[in-house]
Amino acid sequence: MNWLKNLFKKKKIVPPQRQKIKMEMSNISEAILSHLKMKTSGALLLTGDWGSGKTYHVKKHVFPVIEDQTEFIPIIVSLYGETDKTNIAQKVLFAFFDKKGEDSNLSTGTIAKNIKNFTEAIPAIKKYVDVDKLITGTGDNIFKFLPHDKLLICFDDIERMSSKIDVSDFLGLVNELVENKGCKVLLIANEEEIDKGISFKEKTIEKTIHFHSNISNILEDIVDEYDVEFKSYIIENKDWILKTLNPNIEDESDQKELKKSFSNIRTLKFAIEHFSQPYFLISAEKDLKDELTQKQLKNIWVFILAVSIEFRKPNNISFNERKNIDIQTTSLSDIDFSQLNLMDHTAEDASEETEDQWSYSKKFKKLYFNRLSETYIFHPEIYDLITSGKTIDSSRHIENLEKSFNVVEGKVSPAHELLGNFMHGYWKFSNDEFSDKLNELLVFSEKGELGDLISYLNAGVYLLGFSDLFDKSKEDVVNKLKSGISIFLEKTQLNYAMITQLEMTSGHFNEENLQNIKTFIDESIKLKEIENDKQEAIRLEKLFGEDIKALVKEFLPQHSDIRTPDKPIFHKFDINAVKTAVGNWNAEGIMDFTSLLKIRYLDTGFSERLTDELDFLENLESGISDIDFEQKTISNYTIQNQLVSRVAECKKRLNDHKNALQQTL
Template identity: 20%
Template sequence: MANVANLEKRLLDLLDKKSSFVIALTGEWGIGKTQFWNSFKKKYNDQFKLRKYAYVSLFGIDSLESLKYEIAVKTHEVNQLEDRMQGAKSLFNKALDTVDLSSIQGKGLSLNIGKSLITSALSSLVSNTVICIDDVERISDSLSFKDVMGLVNDLKLEKNCQVIIILHEAKASEQFQEYKEKVLDEVLILDDNLDILETFITDELALDVMQLFYRTIRVKNLRFYNKVFNNYQKIIENIDSLSKTSKEYILKNLLIIRWIDEFQPEIPLDDDKSSFKATLDLFHDSNRNFIIMSDDDFLNQSDKLKAFRRYLDAFYPLFLFDNWTTHIISMLTNHDISEESIGNLLKRDVLSETKLQDELAHEQVIGEFHSLELQPDFCERLYYSACTKIQKSEMNNISFYCDILENCNRADLAQQLENHTKQFIKNEIKSSQSKPSIDNWYRFGRQPQDRFYDFIKNEIKNYRISNIKSSLISTIFLKFHDNNRNGWDSSDKDIISMIDKDILKELVWADLDDKKYRKHFIHSILLHPVLNEIEGKREEVRQWIIELLNEKTSVSPESEAPIKMWLSSTDNLTKNLF
């Protein structure tokens, strides 16, 4: 494996001599070939035996003369931080650009003025020079690869230059293979750039996590790590007093999410004969909602999600895809990792040290159970962790935790957990503004021996709204009206049954977008189908509306005429309800 240390040693052996050569430095996209070379040049600058140096990128160069010119202009002494002759060379360049060749030729003068003149004037600078030619795979269509390799060969043989060509061999011109044997003395392949991470990842914790990701997932693209590190810094600098564990949690999620988004990796399935491409769509259900992939949902996940988590196991055992990770995805896909966006997350308590620590503690204790290696105080830690999960886990999972505690001979903790859970269920159903559905508690269906299912069904059966909000009733009637009297749901029956005269008063005199249609809206209230499902309710509502209209005439006498005319034409709201 050609890692940084091995390549540095080989390059030093070559450069330690004054003899000429041509070598190619290759590697896959983003592995850091140019960064490696620049770092090497800076680190071992004093050991270059040839004392002149030039770096040229082929990107944007469209002719051989332009390439020669660039090499000549860029050549300078190795021990100079910059070329001291660059100013003079720039004057040549500026003078050339001001020459109007068509004007001169129009006067009958036959002058051959071009970059070749300056190249000739400067060519003496190029001999005995270390020359790096980068971006060979991005060569212009107007520049012949054959000519470039011919020039490189001349620099080696005629000018005694040491030439290093940097390219992604798999993407280079097919002609490269032809000239590879004729011109190149050696091909050096950079295929392990782990050490380069240390040159730009300045945070020790981040470096450790990224090196682990590199070794286990084998992503070698340095641009990828640089982007993740920038994202990570922007997030943690806006959160005070994050622990080391929480910072690791954030960075691991960032690495995984960016890896999926940028590379769409192929993940092997169980049979090892097939695979699938992982994208962020993997974490959405058929309705485009995020699938919360917590530890306790593992057994309910699809085969692809299970395979994905197993693939990550060496880097991030039982990878959590939770609400916090959902917000990270949102920030990345919307290209918004600003201080303001982080501040908004903090205000909504999405990023919370306590929450992060609770999630990590839960991950640890469940990991012990699945690995069959329980650590001291397992039952106590499972009990505490399960209590933090009651509000957001499926009841199947809480029931399973109770089973674990019982099987660990801690029936006392199992009973306490069951009691806490049932009390939470009762409070949630009691405070609900609409009749709950059993599906809210069992998204993936009921598991055998679940201890909460029948309890929840009974609580829902006995459900009664105890503290109805007038705004909720208003929303139901306004929705029916705004949808041309089509938007209604029979499950609203329990809510509508709670309507009284005070709530109706707010509804009748609600601030409508178009007040001239108030009569039409009041008719919509009386025509709502659910009123007919509640014995006597439609008539009760009609009587209340008449009373409210008459009360209006008492406080606003100017409204008496239109109100009485309307009640008369509808026979007190019993007919002509359009």
């Protein structure tokens, strides 16, 4: 029975070989040690914001100090969700067992089993101890088995107890432990969140310690458990990471919210864990000392931090609900050119009054990226990792990363690098070089070397705003920007994201010359779309007649959970080509096309945009009616039993949209 003897006897304290504590004994440790040494008549309260690291600090830093410098045994009991006051005593006992078991390799279950065996072997003990009550924690004898004079009981998550337990009743238990049992008690809570506050605080709480987290030390603690390489990277870049955790922003409510988010240690640990994965993927492929790689990693960290915070908030972004933060847009110039009348800031302010997906996306970028003058980039592989645990596809992630940073032959495009320098601090240029830099930016723009349309508008902000500083007329600047835009559009494939970017920014540029450029872009896109649609319709019409499976594959959405609007194009097919094709398809092709009709017209919220394709569906019906169904083939059977009814469903859906639109006119 040595296990029982060893369990309850006082242990001679021999300082163990622990990891050296990085910080000197904090004020919190000193306050708690002082409390343990003094004769006290109340508990000690450690209060601070949720997630600020109170419990982490107590376990990581305070407990080792107590165990090394005193004979006290510190144990911690979480009251999170606790619904029955009588269970608290059981939790305390088992926490004590677990603590003692660390030295004896004994678990709570082993100790409980041995107690039962011991009392069976010596029945006389049953006269004095109700063993069943001891094990189940429902009796009053539990606390009698604890070394009261050398025990520190820490009750955590008081504010998260179930409402079935009255806080006053719990504090009565604390008072009993302190005054009558001689225990030392530490309460860990966010006092502001305790319903109705702490009643009779002056009788129960002797002193209150306010916890303020030291993010720098906590950051080092968190990465201490990681690979040496990753740990070294974090420590070397600690100053910059701490800058990203500084909630410095003009709006007070936003600043308060950011401060709360950045001080949440659980979120910080969550972000660092997810950052480690792309870090190791990139370190295996790229030189970490390269300036571009360093910029990419920093951008990824800001993205992970932002998504981690927002994802962990209730009813917020998720794997399926992205609230338009996945619509990639080059950051708008956030320099205040209001005096130059180049950008319309009132439109932005008005749009943010109403919470919707676009305003959420704008605020997301403002809080986490514009605040740091960091270009916003959406990293799809990383987003999926955070929100669904999906493994990062390394090659795809690197490819997207290089594309997002406008990398040409391993380096950031000089045009974008220069524009970025203007956007993130044009005042950093010297007087001697400013004119030359403006000329360089104009040359890049005129040659069509900027990689997206919004960048031409952003370049226009600086080129027009400072036109008098580099001896160029505004008319000359506008014409050169238009030339560059034409070159860019000539070599660029238009897509939905590109059009959406322009729609999002339409209210930001109200100066006459910028509006002129914006109108030119819109008209150029329309002309390009007309020509593209003509060529695309010819290509797709050929597939429709010769390889229906290949056509279906092209129109299937890339992500089943994320849909962008389909563009009407089938109505441009030649009538005779449509009628002829359907009679030549095999059964497999017919089933594939039947499935596509469902996806395109029935399983989407954008089918009202496809009403022009009613003509195509009617031509398809006409072609079906010309088929000789007297021939008993599997293709004919599939058309009659699958395709005919599906075409009718789709026609009805589009007709409903068409009728609804006519009623609104």
